[in-house]
Amino acid sequence: MRRLTWFNTTSLTLGFAFLYLPMVILVIYSFNSSKLVTVWAGFSTKWYGELMRNEAFLDAAWVTIKVAVLSSTFATVLGTLAAYVLVRAGRFWGRTLFSGMIYAPLVMPEVITGLSLLLLFIGIGLDRGVMTIVLAHTTFSMCYVSVVVSSRLATFEMSLEEAALDLGSTPFEAFRLVTLPIIAPAVISGWLLAFTLSLDDLVIASFTSGPSATTLPIKIFSAVRLGVSPEINALSTIMIAIVTIGVISASLISKRAAVRQRLEEQQAVRS
């Protein structure tokens, strides 16, 4: 093992500080009893209490989660299907155009995506609300899902599906029983990606949300324009906690799965 020289230690410290110091400050100030964000006046959890009584924030949080779950689920279904068709269908008329069109939103400025969706919703007379944000988020995050899934499918052994068909499964059964379980990790990470994209999207949501539905990022952004309040610090701390718990539990779950698999292997060798 390489020893930690003072240079390594310093750069490591600086790197982590750069990444996490802003968040640490935010967390600390969320427990500040003063209303002034920059002046420390002692420890208190009163802002958390305030937050729980703030209907507007709670509504926005609920909308955000609903939108994230729905849109990432739709995006995963559509993105996986699109990836499947692009990788599997081989050459068909307009394939290049089709795949280009799927990936284009990845590089499209969000402002333009948002604006065009807004025009569309107005054009077809769709009232802006949760529904329109879900549609908008599905549209842009399905590209990400389809990129993740198609890179997995590209290395997927085609003969596995043929074997399933050969053994009497319908094409749909072959997909459900063979392809999907094998590419599941890619599909799940596609879902997680879509979920986080939706969770922190501000631009597209601003274009497509209406008075009836505001997401948390929009709420925070507009609140901050009136000045940073300790309540927002508290809210952000909760979000950090949720994300941290999510990440840790996801990694624990995958580690547990790995351990279980190893145990199974050992048992199999012994039997």
Place this chain on the structure above:
Amino acid sequence: MTEALRPVFAPWNDPDEKPLIQFKNVTKRFGDFTAIDDLTIDIFEREFFALLGPSGCGKTTLMRMLAGFATPTEGTILLSGQDIAPIPPNKRAVNMMFQSYALFPHLSVWENIAFGLKREGIKGDALNSRVDEMLRLTRLERFARRKPHQISGGQRQRVALARSLAKAPKLLLLDEPLGALDKKLRQDTQFELMDIQEKTGTTFVIVTHDQEEAMTVASRIAVMDEGRMIQVDTPARIYEAPNTVYVADFIGDVNIIEGRAIPSGEHVQIAWGEGVSDITGTTDKSFDNGEKVHFAIRPEKVSVSVEKPDDTPNAFQGKVLDIAYLGNLSTYHVEMPNGQIIKTQSANTRRLSRRAITWDDTVWISFTATAGVLLKG
């Protein structure tokens, strides 16, 4: 004794026998490349039919058309008299064992074998007993709960076999099934395959590029080249009576001698160059005087001796160029006065027998009039 009691299995000679598979003028093109070229062939029930040919000659394409993963560009394929073109792969009474095995990595050995049965709606005791039977047949009972990555290559191959056999298909397609195995395991498995076939009565079509494997397992061999069937025959006839130089050269070791035919009564004389007397051969083909002919003769049909043998029409003197001692066999390369090199091969029945012959010795090679085959062109 058992041999005598069992009737000879040769349905292809019986005009009343209905073929299980019929290819009728089947052509398969990829773009302007012709992978299968106007192929017509019958395969019968309970046959062990081997497709043999160099890489890229269309063997896999042929199998994939039978399994339903490719459709003929022209022509029809009949299974039990029924055109299979409109039937999707999952509705065909055909199972294929893939060259890559294509085992489902997320399922245990047991689940892999059960996969096809479950699709048929078989459940409970019927499912358990069928899977267990397959595991027993392929000697995999101990590995039932393992995943494919936890077993050896040979075991995986047997799982693939068990999985394709489980549904007791009318027709089983094996695409180079033993390619990845070492020689010993391969031979064991070849006999296992024949045993399984004996027990189950399934028709096998096996793709291989290993001619020895084809000779061992097959009831008939089809030698292919560039999408065409060159010869379809029993292993013995393919070996003893190849119909072209290509087939003779493809299967086993052979001497090919080019010459001119001189018909003389029931024999054909072959003039094959300056300084050597004519070869005497027999054939049921008719040759014109002076027609170009190839004479193919297997090395083991040629004997080598120091003294001139006097009871044979074909005896030629030459010089030993090379000797190889292979334990049970010895091969001699003998150069004829016309420059042609003839390979001979003989079994070493006596210990260090032909030690009398050594490099640069002048020897006699000889063979009977019926030992070789005359081929046109």
